[in-house]
Amino acid sequence: MEDEKVLVIDNDEAVCALIKNVLSTRGFIVHVAQTAKVGLHLCDEHRCGLIFIDLNIRDFDPYYIVREIKGRSEATAIILLSYPDGANLVQESLNLGAADYLYKPLKPEEVFFKARHALELRRFLSNNSKALKGVEERNLSLQKQNLLLGRRIEESTKNLSKLYEDLRETYMRTIKALAHAIDAREHHTYSHSDNVTRYAELIARQMNVEMSYIENMKDACQLHDLGKIGVQDSVLSKPGTLTHEEYDAIKLHSEKGAQILEPLNFLGNVIDIVKHHHERWDGKGYPDGLKGDGIPLGARIMSVADSFDAMVSPRPYRKVGLARQEAIEEIKRNSGTQFDSKVVEAFLKVVDQF
């Protein structure tokens, strides 16, 4: 045990003998050296827990010895031996890591007391350092585990996001297919929703609308007449004028479409755009009679795109649609009443690309 081994490095044979005598009788194994050179050699050989060093040793700089011993083992306890006039030397050595000092002439009880105290301090520091090392190792291991866990969470989140996206995509494809089928009942073609989507996108880009909003508006365009699922074919395809009841039944489609989409909360403002695509700028539209800027922008844009495509396409009550120019004039005529004039302005700039 290092705690039981003591080394004394002192030129003075009597000092060495005194310490050896005091500590040997109390169970310590004591080695002595009367030169620093021999002392350092014994230090390597016996790995002593406590070393007494004479600060007046002649063959080496005492600071050097303290540094050397501490360099070999930081835990080694050092007690400096000096005369009272060597106080400065003692202070310097204490700063380098020595545990304590004794002034000569030595008193046997003081030697034992300081040796025991220095070794207790050594044990305490050594235990503390072991505990600290343990904590550091545990911290390191926790950090590694955290990193691993973080990577796994990141991976799982990516997989979940991908699954969510796939699911959302599948939903959208299914609903759009349904909306197209419904469109076809009325327009005898699958292209109405696609046309409205394309026109609305061109108008929105012309108005510098944010891209994420344009994407939502495009989804709304694809789904805008989904609510016509509940309207009978005989009404949708009626060649003559509709009765009030029939018109009222058709007018319900925008709200019904929104109700059908309501459970799909990932659609966000898409549902609002669908619900209000028949509102009018002057507040005379349906279902809520919203007015001006109170109508979602996407719905105001879609309204122009939808009306234009409806006008230039064949309808149950007319085999051929209006000429493009007539339809454009009609849109212009209704700017500021049915339609948002800013949307009409943008429409007029891009209609050649339709």
Ligand SMILES: [Fe+2]
């Ligand atoms: Fe509609």
